[in-house]
Structures are given as structure tokens and as C-alpha cells.
Amino acid sequence: MSIRVTVWGENVHDQRHQLVKDIYPRGMHSCIAEALNTVPGIKARTVTLQDHEHGLTEQVLDETDVLTWWGHAAHGEVRDDIAARVADRVLKGMGLIVLHSGHHSKVFKRLMGHNCDLLWREAGEKERLWTVNPGHPIAQGIPAHFELAHEEMYGEPFGIPEPDELVFISWFQGGEVFRSGATWRRGAGKVFYFRPGHETYPTYHDATVKKVIANAVAWAKPECRFGWGCPNVPADKALEPLTVHGGSVH
Amino acid sequence: MSIRVTVWGENVHDQRHQLVKDIYPRGMHSCIAEALNTVPGIKARTVTLQDHEHGLTEQVLDETDVLTWWGHAAHGEVRDDIAARVADRVLKGMGLIVLHSGHHSKVFKRLMGHNCDLLWREAGEKERLWTVNPGHPIAQGIPAHFELAHEEMYGEPFGIPEPDELVFISWFQGGEVFRSGATWRRGAGKVFYFRPGHETYPTYHDATVKKVIANAVAWAKPECRFGWGCPNVPADKALEPLTVHGGSVH
Amino acid sequence: MSIRVTVWGENVHDQRHQLVKDIYPRGMHSCIAEALNTVPGIKARTVTLQDHEHGLTEQVLDETDVLTWWGHAAHGEVRDDIAARVADRVLKGMGLIVLHSGHHSKVFKRLMGHNCDLLWREAGEKERLWTVNPGHPIAQGIPAHFELAHEEMYGEPFGIPEPDELVFISWFQGGEVFRSGATWRRGAGKVFYFRPGHETYPTYHDATVKKVIANAVAWAKPECRFGWGCPNVPADKALEPLTVHGGSVH
Amino acid sequence: MSIRVTVWGENVHDQRHQLVKDIYPRGMHSCIAEALNTVPGIKARTVTLQDHEHGLTEQVLDETDVLTWWGHAAHGEVRDDIAARVADRVLKGMGLIVLHSGHHSKVFKRLMGHNCDLLWREAGEKERLWTVNPGHPIAQGIPAHFELAHEEMYGEPFGIPEPDELVFISWFQGGEVFRSGATWRRGAGKVFYFRPGHETYPTYHDATVKKVIANAVAWAKPECRFGWGCPNVPADKALEPLTVHGGSVH
Numbered sequence A, B, C, D: 001m002s003i004r005v006t007v008w009g010e011n012v013h014d015q016r017h018q019l020v021k022d023i024y025p026r027g028m029h030s031c032i033a034e035a036l037n038t039v040p041g042i043k044a045r046t047v048t049l050q051d052h053e054h055g056l057t058e059q060v061l062d063e064t065d066v067l068t069w070w071g072h073a074a075h076g077e078v079r080d081d082i083a084a085r086v087a088d089r090v091l092k093g094m095g096l097i098v099l100h101s102g103h104h105s106k107v108f109k110r111l112m113g114h115n116c117d118l119l120w121r122e123a124g125e126k127e128r129l130w131t132v133n134p135g136h137p138i139a140q141g142i143p144a145h146f147e148l149a150h151e152e153m154y155g156e157p158f159g160i161p162e163p164d165e166l167v168f169i170s171w172f173q174g175g176e177v178f179r180s181g182a183t184w185r186r187g188a189g190k191v192f193y194f195r196p197g198h199e200t201y202p203t204y205h206d207a208t209v210k211k212v213i214a215n216a217v218a219w220a221k222p223e224c225r226f227g228w229g230c231p232n233v234p235a236d237k238a239l240e241p242l243t244v245h246g247g248s249v250h
Helices: A018-023 A028-037 A058-062 A080-091 A100-104 A106-112 A207-220 B018-023 B028-037 B058-062 B080-091 B100-104 B106-112 B207-220 C018-023 C028-037 C058-062 C080-091 C100-104 C106-112 C207-220 D018-023 D028-037 D058-062 D080-091 D100-104 D106-112 D207-220
Strands: A003-009 A042-048 A066-070 A095-099 A119-131 A145-155 A165-172 A177-186 A189-194 B003-009 B042-048 B066-070 B095-099 B119-131 B145-155 B165-172 B177-186 B189-194 C003-009 C042-048 C066-070 C095-099 C119-131 C145-155 C165-172 C177-186 C189-194 D003-009 D042-048 D066-070 D095-099 D119-131 D145-155 D165-172 D177-186 D189-194
Touching: A003 A028, A003 A207, A028 A042, A028 A066, A028 A207, A042 A207, A058 A080, A066 A100, A066 A207, A080 A095, A080 A106, A080 A177, A080 A189, A095 A100, A095 A106, A095 A207, A100 A106, A100 A189, A106 A177, A106 A189, A145 A165, A145 A177, A165 D165, A165 D177, A177 D165, A189 A207, B003 B028, B003 B207, B028 B042, B028 B066, B028 B207, B042 B207, B058 B080, B066 B100, B066 B207, B080 B095, B080 B106, B080 B177, B080 B189, B095 B100, B095 B106, B095 B207, B100 B106, B100 B189, B106 B177, B106 B189, B145 B165, B145 B177, B165 C165, B165 C177, B177 C165, B189 B207, C003 C028, C003 C207, C028 C042, C028 C066, C028 C207, C042 C207, C058 C080, C066 C100, C066 C207, C080 C095, C080 C106, C080 C177, C080 C189, C095 C100, C095 C106, C095 C207, C100 C106, C100 C189, C106 C177, C106 C189, C145 C165, C145 C177, C189 C207, D003 D028, D003 D207, D028 D042, D028 D066, D028 D207, D042 D207, D058 D080, D066 D100, D066 D207, D080 D095, D080 D106, D080 D177, D080 D189, D095 D100, D095 D106, D095 D207, D100 D106, D100 D189, D106 D177, D106 D189, D145 D165, D145 D177, D189 D207
Parallel strands: A003 A042, A003 A066, A066 A095, A095 A189, B003 B042, B003 B066, B066 B095, B095 B189, C003 C042, C003 C066, C066 C095, C095 C189, D003 D042, D003 D066, D066 D095, D095 D189
Antiparallel strands: A119 A145, A119 A165, A165 A177, A177 A189, B119 B145, B119 B165, B165 B177, B177 B189, C119 C145, C119 C165, C165 C177, C177 C189, D119 D145, D119 D165, D165 D177, D177 D189
């Protein structure tokens, strides 16, 4: 069965700015989904902020194995209950790929327990990504290093918990470095942050970037859907015999 | 200079139930603070949920190096903005010690990015904690294993991110195990979760438990106060010379 | 293509002691391999300490995706160069599943950089394993907890580096706990340690134990074969233009 | 009581090459020890490869809280038993600071369980180190970034296990990046790797480099000396009552 991907797009710059429209005529989300749909075993669709419940209804999430998230201008417009719903789905097993300025999305900050702050500069400088974990599934088919001629700079310190695995580090022409590809398990779900993707450069048309995202989707595919909870195990159902001691305020 | 500890107490069971009053006549928070105040180099005070801003005003937090948190019955009554304020302070360097049922507090769940769910049973059974990381600062002076004659059971799976370091694992008489002492760095701050401490047993009168909490306070003391942010580094201030390419939507 | 598993057996107790022969008439390694060979997509063979180069020739390793290792009585008889060869293969991508008393094997200690010490008791007591990471690939199809009626006890502290992911924790009837299922990435390879499997109990006939090992094999399958090295990048081949400064002792 | 530091120097280039003598007239180890001895609370001495047992007798190690290690030309001349002795001391609590080309030392490779391979170029290019973990003890008093005008380049992939905490990442003028400051716990001991320090540049005269090493020494100071082992716990000494089942081959 195919991996069912939902590509979430904020779709604000894409609608508002000719510069972005020229690069992504059908929106950034469409470009990402179209690339994923060329990969055998992946079936991607798009939803946007403007859709009912931002396109992230319970039904859509029921049918989503991996969600990708790009946002920038309108993080604050995402409803808190929808962000909580998405984060809860990740804990239950759904994969999440957070792209570029999605670092400041409610969903990512919530799952990281962090501010996800960073330095930045918009100068269209050269970015070179180095593969630091060549055996990682997300690095398969990706060269030892690859370049994007023009990108926004993100610099350290990046306000994230120590990644479970660091996959890429970026070198920037202007002198900075950045942890550009990093993974975390959250509950039964997997999260991958991937840095490139500023709206004014054709990053999502780059073949290596597309390959990284497709690899990440395959890596983040759920193993299961795990329902958390806080079940009480009564004393008379304990696995070993127990005599109850003490009182209770319940 | 002393480590300034603020012991936060929910102070609900302590007020409402004679059973708890009998064990902790001045409240659980007072018992914890009194124990800490016997340790040279630690100066602890208490605040409670019922205080103005739950006792966690900006001024109190300015004067707090390490915060300890016990709550159970009234997690929902903690204001969201105060929980966010406390979590932000941790990212900036304040230490946080989360005790027992504080696992479901807004502050802990927020910093973990997780549901912090678990199994539980209130039967006053025996708990034996094993030190699995004997070189860790929090384990110093703590034996290879120690027992609490009567405690509530918490069982796995515990809904937390993989700890940075696991310090204690509990064995329960009824047949369960639990990751009872675990650490995480969050930003410039350190977080320690410590399982024991059910309100109906005299756990915070136990000398080894007191020693663990004092060790954790010393370990969680801030190295610095780090102010995060998202500063822009203009192209003409870049560390290496840059020529700007491309446009911007800003 | 099938995952090619080589099951390494020390094959000393199996030959020497009737007690072990009664449980594993064709050796423990054969029992493990036979179980794996019932799983679609896995093709397992056995080699033993007594074989030429302990059965771990370069050619055998060329044809091995995942190696499982059980040893106890004769760790010292494994040649250092063969242990180094196996560890090197793991760094290059080969998966490794270390079973029970393999904790003290040269290969495991070498890859951990640790002594891998632990407590132990041979009393045929009850062991109950708890799944603490229910979303992990190795935990799929494994219940929340499962029991082995009679096993050797291993207790903490276990002398290992902090695992990348902890999957199982054991509860022992005699009062101990143990980190019984743990994973580490080493280079391009993955390592899983799984505790149960004392030679005098029929542990490898247990269906859940077999399932864990099969899951671990699928999880440890290499993504790639990565050849490490220390290549020099001459100044005139640098990615950015450089002027050489300073001298050299080379 | 002061932290007792033993600065280990390979002392080969320092003796053989005028270029190195000009920068470090009394050897690189003396330069490092002299800097540490200016720090209140640290008392450093030097030993070298050429000393009896490389200067690392049991008695010297008994009196060592933290060992620093610089080697390059003569890793192979370090006796295996001495490397094993040092690694064992780390597991028991001794701190270890591995400097620059010490990445390929027997001691570091042994503790990492890894090849510690990397790319390299000797061109005297600019290195800029970024602090990615500003709340870490080793980063205290270190700026957000600092530069070394002329250094050897080390590039990724660096053949190490995922660090417990990453503290510094380097940007190189020639286009590479490197994980230049990283920590690992090994047993009761702490290990810090710090990249800068090529013998033909005056790196250990740099004030920020000196400060990093001093911070690392303070961080790596042992909490305790923990004696590992594999003790048997007889059934009749179990913490919970046990009836022995099954036989034994012992």
C-alpha cells in the first residue's frame, strides 16, 4: 500500500507575491506534492491553511501517514486546537516533515517543547549541505555534499532539543552553519526537520531537495497507530498478588 | 551564593484531606522545602497554586534558580500564560524538578512536547528504585537500590521523549517497571523528572528521596541565563562578504 | 530480496552439556536460525566459533546483512582480528543483534566502548519484559508486556552507553530491573541488544522472543554499505577558493 | 580541592620540527598545562609518550581527575594495555578531553567504539566555531562564534556515535563544516572532543581555545569513582523470596 502523504501549505506568499507565483505557479505545496507523486509507493495530496479546519480534519488525518508542513507568514492563524490535534496524531504514529520556516509553526514548537529560534539573513547566498550521517535512511542517494545557489541563511543557535539523529549540517557563504536535517521520535511518530525552502528561490524544484523529502517520507511512515492513555490497573488485577496498604483521596 | 529554589505546591489535597494533613501538616511543599533548607548551599521557599499568579510572578522567577513542581488534582487550574512563562524560563536557564503526578502538569507536558501518559495503581505496594547511571550527579550518595514500603504504582509506557540520561528505574511489587528518574536539557535549562511522591504516603519524609531531590537541585542549577531570539543578520553585516541575490516578500 | 542473516553460535554449552542439548538438540544457533527462516523475507544460516575464522570470513560477511551473536563460555577464544573485522563491518552498515550473554562478547564491548558489566543470578525466576517504546519497529506485534517463566536474572547497572532508543525493560521476580532491549547506531550500522536467552531455559522456543528477534533483523537491515576513510582534500581542490597559509610537518 | 589535570602530549612533532618548536618551545603539552595552571581550582601537570608507561602509570592515574590527550604522529606507539587502562579509568569516572588529531588515538576510538574517520586539508584556512548549545557548561564565557585565522580543516562525515550533546560546529573557509565540540558519557566518566589544535598553528595560545579547554576540565571533573563488575547475587540473597528452578552448566 502506498504511503499517504498530506502536503500542508500555508499558501499566503504563494497567493500574494508575484515573485513566489513565478517560481511556484500552483503554490509551493503543489510543487512538493507533484514531486512526491513521481515516487513509486507515495501518494500525496495537498491541503492549505484556507481550507475548512486548515484541511486537517479528523478524516484527513485518519487517511494521512505522513504530513509535511511549510508555513511562514501566518503561523498565528493556525487554530490552537488544530495544532494540538496534529501534534496528538504524531504521538499516535503519524510522521511529520517540517520544512524551512515551519520551524516556528505551532505544531513544531509544540512537539519540540522549545522556541525553535534561530538567526536569519535573506541575501540569496550559497548554501552547501553536508551529509553527516551517511548510513541514515534519509541520506540514501544523497551525495556527501550538495549546494543550493541561492537560499536564505538560518544560523545557530537553533532552539531545539538535541536531535535523536543529525543528518545534515549547512555551510553558508556568509559564514554561518546550521543543523539543517535532524530527527526526533515523539511517541509512536517520527519528526524530521529540513531547513531549505525559502519562498523566493526555486528550492523545491531542486532534484536533491526533492529526494531528501521523499526519503524522509519513507522514513517517517508509521509503524503503528498507538493509542496512549492513563489506564488504572486495579490492585486485584495486578500481575503479581498484592495486599492494598494505605488510604486514598479519590 | 546559594542556589535559590522555589518549591511549587498545588496545595489542594494538603488542604482538603485529613489523610494528607496527617502526613504533611504544613503541606507537601513545606516538607520538601524544609528538607532542602537543611542542605548547605540551598535556600528554598514555597509558593502555591492559590497565590497571586500561582506564586510564579516574573519577580519570583527572576529570583529562582531551580523550580520544583508537585501537582495532581488541579493541573487544569494553572493558567496557560503562567505555564508558558515557566517553560520559557526553563529554556532561558532555570532548572526544573518535576515530582510524581507533576508528569501531567501543563509545564512538563509543554517542555516534553508529549502527553506524559502512564499506567497507575494506588495500592500502597512496595517500590524499589535502581540506580542505572551511578556516575550521574543526581545518583551521588544514593545506594545501588532503595525501597519505599508503600507507594502508588506508575507503569510503562511512559509518554516521554527518550531521556538524555536515565538515572533510576523502579521495580514494583505488583509486577511493573518505570523510568523513575530521567533528565532532559531544554534550551539553557535542565529538567529532571522524579517519580515517587504520592500524597497518601510519607515519601517526602524519606531520607533517600530527600537526597535525590537535593542532588537534582544542585545538578539543575543554571549555568547562565540565555536570551533566545530570532535576530536578523543583514547582508552588509555578514561575517564573510556577500552580494545579495534575489528578491524578498518582506 | 531477502535479508541475509548469519546466526553466530558459540556452540560450546550446546556440545558439552546434556541439559542444553535436551532443549536445543541442534544447538541454540540452529533454533534461532530455524525460527528466522519461517519469516518471509528472511534467509538465515548458521556459523559457529569452531568454524574456520569462526565462520566469519570476509566472504561470509560480504553475504551478511544482519549478524546475530550468542556467546558465553568462550568469549576469550574469539580472535581479536575477527572481532575487529565484525565491528568494522557494522560501521560500514551490517546490522548486529547481540543476544543475552553476548553482552560480554569482544564485538559488543568494542562497539559500545564500554565494559558491558551487569549483576546476575541463575535461579530460573520469572522475567516480565515491558515494552516502553510501543511505536518502535522492534516492538510491532509485541504485547505491552510478556513473561518468561524461567530465566537468568541480569540486573543494573548495565555498563553501556545511553541507548539511542530503549525498547524493553525487564522486571525480575527476585526484585531487579534491566534495560533488556536497547538500540544504538554505530556508523552506517545498527546494533540491538536483547537480554533473554540463558542456555538452560527454552527461551528461543518462545514465540514472542522469536518475534522480537525477527523484528530486530528487519529493523537492522542495512540502508547502504558505507566505506569510511580519511581522505585528504587538497587546497587546490577545495570547494571554495583558498590561499594556503603556514607550513607543514608532513 | 583543585581539579588534578594530567596533560598528555605525544611530543613527537614538538621535538622533531623547528616549525612546531617555534610556536611551542616547551612542547604543545606545556602550553596547554601552563594555560590550565592560570585557572583557579585547576592544577595541571604534563606527561608524554616517551615517559615510563607513557607517563600513565596506575599511580599517575590515581592522582588524575581529568586527562587531556593530544597525539598525531605516533598513535600506533601507544601500548594497547595502556590505552585499555586509560579507557577503563574513564568508565570508572576520570574525565577525558581529546584534542584535535587525538580523534584517531587508541583511547578515543576505543571509547567511541568507532573509527573516528574524517576529511582533512592542511591549508591554514580560516575556521569559525559556532556555539550551538549556549547553556552548556563548556560554552560559558565563549562568544556566539569565534575564529581561528589559520587552522587545518576537518570535514564530515566524522565517524563518531551521535554525541550526547553537541556544543560547537565549525565553518571552514574552504567550504566544509565539522562537529568540533561534542560530549559523551562513558560509564561514570565524561568525554569531550574539541577539534582545533593543529601543530603548525598557534591555536593553543588562543584565549578562547584556552577557555574552552578549562571549561571542559571543570565539566569533566568526576562525580565519583565507580568500580564496575559482574557480581553474582545468589538466589538466597535475592531481595524478594525465590525458589530456584532449572539446572545450570556452571
